[in-house]
Amino acid sequence: MNKLDLLVFAAHPDDAELACSGLIAKSVREGKRVGIVDLTLGEMGTRGSVEIRKSEVAKSSKVLGLSTRENLGLRDGFIDSSEENKLKVIQAIRKYQPEIVIANNFSDRHPDHGAAYSLLRDSCFLSGLVKISTKDESNDSQEAWRPKNLYQYIQDRWHKPDFVVDISDFWELKLAAIQSFSSQFYDKNSREEQTYISTPLFMEYLESRAKEMGHLIGVKYGEGFLCERTLGVQNIFSLI
Numbered sequence: 067m068n069k070l071d072l073l074v075f076a077a078h079p080d081d082a083e084l085a086c087s088g089l090i091a092k093s094v095r096e097g098k099r100v101g102i103v104d105l106t107l108g109e110m111g112t113r114g115s116v117e118i119r120k121s122e123v124a125k126s127s128k129v130l131g132l133s134t135r136e137n138l139g140l141r142d143g144f145i146d147s148s149e150e151n152k153l154k155v156i157q158a159i160r161k162y163q164p165e166i167v168i169a170n171n172f173s174d175r176h177p178d179h180g181a182a183y184s185l186l187r188d189s190c191f192l193s194g195l196v197k198i199s200t201k202d203e204s205n206d207s208q209e210a211w212r213p214k215n216l217y218q219y220i221q222d223r224w225h226k227p228d229f230v231v232d233i234s235d236f237w238e239l240k241l242a243a244i245q246s247f248s249s250q251f252y253d254k255n256s257r258e259e260q261t262y263i264s265t266p267l268f269m270e271y272l273e274s275r276a277k278e279m280g281h282l283i284g285v286k287y288g289e290g291f292l293c294e295r296t297l298g299v300q301n302i303f304s305l306i
């Protein structure tokens with residue numbers, strides 16, 4: 067029963083929370099099985115530690131109601147599309163057989179984000195090739211699997227979205243998921259070194275971005291996504 071409807075990949079723990087936890091929460095409440103695969107432990111982060119971030123991941127996962135979450139243990143700051151990394155991602159895709167995969171953005175402030183998208187784009191395709199052999203945890207052969215769609219969430223840099231999801235009813239839940247990572251974001255009691263994302267201004271930016279995306283489709287809060295291919299619809303009357 068590993069199969070998921072939606073699988074989100076994140077270069078670092080908290081990327082998914084920052085960029086698409088509204089969609090995650092909404093999908094879970096609609097009865098979808100959703101999981102996150104973090105590529106790295108975020109060990110290069112200025113604040114906190116690996117152990118602290120593991121506890122924060124567990125807290126956020128509970129807030130969002132995830133069906134599963136795991137970490138591939140790639141090297142933070144040095145993600146690349148090596149054969150070894152592709153095979154790790156392919157194993158995860160085949161393990162969970164998601165209909166939809168969402169990944170980091172192709173171009174963003176942190177170089178790991180673009181690198182993660184390149185890795186995911188290649189791996190989603192390769193995962194569908196039957197002549198690539200992978201094994202699961204029990205050393206059983208995995209079936210080939212290619213997700214129906216691969217989307218990118220929008221992170222630090224602004225990109226014109228290909229579509230926007232209304233998350234107005236899930237904004238507070240998104241905030242709770244983000245605030246689970248208390249070592250990384252604003253905490254008036256923290257004595258750790260201040261970073262780009264630990265200021266009150268960064269949290270204001272997040273809300274402004276969500277309002278801006280929401281404004282594009284006439285709702286209060288939204289999350290924007292990109293897709294390399296042209297998207298089609300079955301019913302134009304379902305569009306907002």
